[in-house]
Amino acid sequence: MAKLSAVANTFTPSPIQQLSLLAQQSNAINLAEGFPDFPAPAHLKNAAVSAINSDFNQYRHVQGICDDVGRMMKQMHGLDVDPLTDIAICCGQTEAFAAAIFAVIDPGDEVVLFDPSYETYESCIRLARGIPVFVALDPPYWTLDANRFMNSFTSRTKAVILNSPQNPTGKVFSKGELEIIAEACCRNDCIAITDEVYEHVTYDDAKHISLASLPGMQERTIITSSLSKTFSVTGWRVGWAIGPALFASAIRNIHVKVTDSAPAPFQEAALTALKSPPEYYDSLRRDYESKRDCIMNLLAGIGFEIKFKPQGSFFLFVELPEASPLSDMEFVEKLIKEAGVVAVPGCGFFHPNSSMKADCQYQKRYIRFAFCKSDATLAAAAKNLGRLQFL
Numbered sequence: 001m002a003k004l005s006a007v008a009n010t011f012t013p014s015p016i017q018q019l020s021l022l023a024q025q026s027n028a029i030n031l032a033e034g035f036p037d038f039p040a041p042a043h044l045k046n047a048a049v050s051a052i053n054s055d056f057n058q059y060r061h062v063q064g065i066c067d068d069v070g071r072m073m074k075q076m077h078g079l080d081v082d083p084l085t086d087i088a089i090c091c092g093q094t095e096a097f098a099a100a101i102f103a104v105i106d107p108g109d110e111v112v113l114f115d116p117s118y119e120t121y122e123s124c125i126r127l128a129r130g131i132p133v134f135v136a137l138d139p140p141y142w143t144l145d146a147n148r149f150m151n152s153f154t155s156r157t158k159a160v161i162l163n164s165p166q167n168p169t170g171k172v173f174s175k176g177e178l179e180i181i182a183e184a185c186c187r188n189d190c191i192a193i194t195d196e197v198y199e200h201v202t203y204d205d206a207k208h209i210s211l212a213s214l215p216g217m218q219e220r221t222i223i224t225s226s227l228s229k230t231f232s233v234t235g236w237r238v239g240w241a242i243g244p245a246l247f248a249s250a251i252r253n254i255h256v257k258v259t260d261s262a263p264a265p266f267q268e269a270a271l272t273a274l275k276s277p278p279e280y281y282d283s284l285r286r287d288y289e290s291k292r293d294c295i296m297n298l299l300a301g302i303g304f305e306i307k308f309k310p311q312g313s314f315f316l317f318v319e320l321p322e323a324s325p326l327s328d329m330e331f332v333e334k335l336i337k338e339a340g341v342v343a344v345p346g347c348g349f350f351h352p353n354s355s356m357k358a359d360c361q362y363q364k365r366y367i368r369f370a371f372c373k374s375d376a377t378l379a380a381a382a383k384n385l386g387r388l389q390f391l
Contacts, residue, residue, distance in 0.1 A: 007127055014119060015348045019332075022342060029381045031369045032342045034167065034315065036232040038374040041280075044231055044269050051268035060264035065089050068274035069240055073223075076199070077213040085245040088252040091262045093197045093226035093239040095255065098124045100193050100222045100241050101159075103250035105130040109158035112149075116142075116317075116349035116366075118167045118195070130158070134351040139362050140307035140319065142171045146180045153184060159191040160184070162211055165198040165312025168349045168368040172206040172311040182214040191247075192221040197239075198313040200230045200281050203289045206311035212242075222247050227266075229314070230284065231273045232372075236266040288314055288371075291378065295371040298382045314372040317346065320365050327364045339384040344368040 020033040030037070039045075066083035073079040081087065090096035097120065105111060107129035113121050115134040125132045135152045138145060160181060164173040173181075185192050192211050199208045212221035226239030239262075241251045261267075295316055296306050303321045310316055320331055328345035335341050346366030371378065 007129070010126060011123065015344065019342050019344060022336065026336065026340070028336055028340045028342045029377060029384060030342050031371070031373065031381060032344045034229075034370045034372060035234045036372045036374075037377055038232065040232045041273075041276075044233065044273050047272035048236075048265050048269040051265035054268075056264045056268050058264060059261045060267055061089065061261055062267040062271065064271050065238075065240070065267060065274065068271065069242065072274065073210075073242060077210045079210070079212055079218060081242055082245070086242060086248050088241045088248050088255055089262055089267065090239050090241060090251070090255045091259050092228060092237040093195060093224050094120055095237075095259065096224040096226070096239045096241040096251065097121070097193065097195060098127070099251040099254040099258070100224060100243075100247070101125060101128050101130070102254050103247060104191055104193075104222075105158060108156060110154060110156045111159045111161060112152050112157060112190075113161035114144075114163075114166075115351050116168055116346065117161070117351075118163060119348060121161050121163075121195075122351075131156070132351075133157070134353060137169070137171070139366075142166070142169045142308065144173070144177045144180060149180060150184055153188045153190070157188055157190055159193055161193050161195070163195040164211075165202060165206075165208060167198070167313050168315050168344075168346065168366075169308070169317045170310025170313045170315055171308075172202055172208060175209055178209055178211055178214055181211060182217050185220060186216045190220070192217065194221060194223050196223055196225045197229045199225060200284060201288055201314060202285065202312040203292060203310065208312065219244055222251070227270055227273055229372075230281075231276075233266070233273075236263060236269070238262045238266050238270050291371045291373070291375075292316065294375075294378050295369055295381075298378070298385060299369070302385055302388055314370060316369045316371060317349075317366055318369065319362070320367065328367055329364075331367060335388075339388055341381050341384050344370075 066087040069087055070081040070083040073081045101124040105128040109130045110133050111125045111130050112133045115136045122132045133152050135149050194211050202208050212218045222243035224241050228234040300306055304318050328347050332345045347364050350363035352360055
């Protein structure tokens, strides 16, 4: 009888998607999965409908997206990107990231990434037979310990993974922290692969700086991003990888072998999205900042002490109240049963073997709430959470 591959046997269902399914089945309020439950911008939907009606329904590779992404990189970060050679359009950031890993990681290569981190990164590294090396960020502000980071590099280190603004914490890495990462990459001749999907979602005085914009880094950085978060179209699956031509070409080749092309009508709509005026991005940040403040006030009102205010993304990663005897898993279970609200236990983002972090008790004390939801959803969640009796 046929058997699964060794690597397939190591994978289990995504807890985030399982919780999202549970929310559907139990008619609970879904604050677990990071997808907006409000409409995408009308001008994007109209562009997609127009593309379908114009029969853009077959395999397609739209060069115009690369032109617009290159222009955006110049405007935002001062990067000179050749749209003909340095950009690969993929089926969302997830595929772009996976293809980047497969393009550069060989079996036995070590890949440094931060803890906590989004689950997809480790999975892609293991699929490539690489070895993930987790470097713990220090709670509650998720600061980078320079010595701990530098000491994580060995002769087998091939790449560093950076997600900023970060999921799940909402951290935006400071310029000083980015300089430490850049110095380590240059000193150890390593590649950096970044996930910058929340690049337009920052708050207060925080500013997203692309690692590639630091001296010596553009030639060794692969940037991945997408339309999903900025334009509330997580199901459209249009993303990209940006990097030196050697890397971009390899990523493009892998993408074509796996999926051939991103959805054709949504590629056409991407041309409209990427020409959005600055006012669109300003409005996006204001709206999400209001939602962030709403959920922070909500949770503070039922006993949570918010120690770290998200600087970006649309997640609140919050520690359970000190008086609560519950673990993160126990809290989420009771949250569903007693309030009809679904969140994500933080333990799924942590790794007990994070380098040189002896005290890992906090890893079972965090909960992630997604606040990329409509005002009506957040109001309903507030009403339900007010019924909690176990904090």
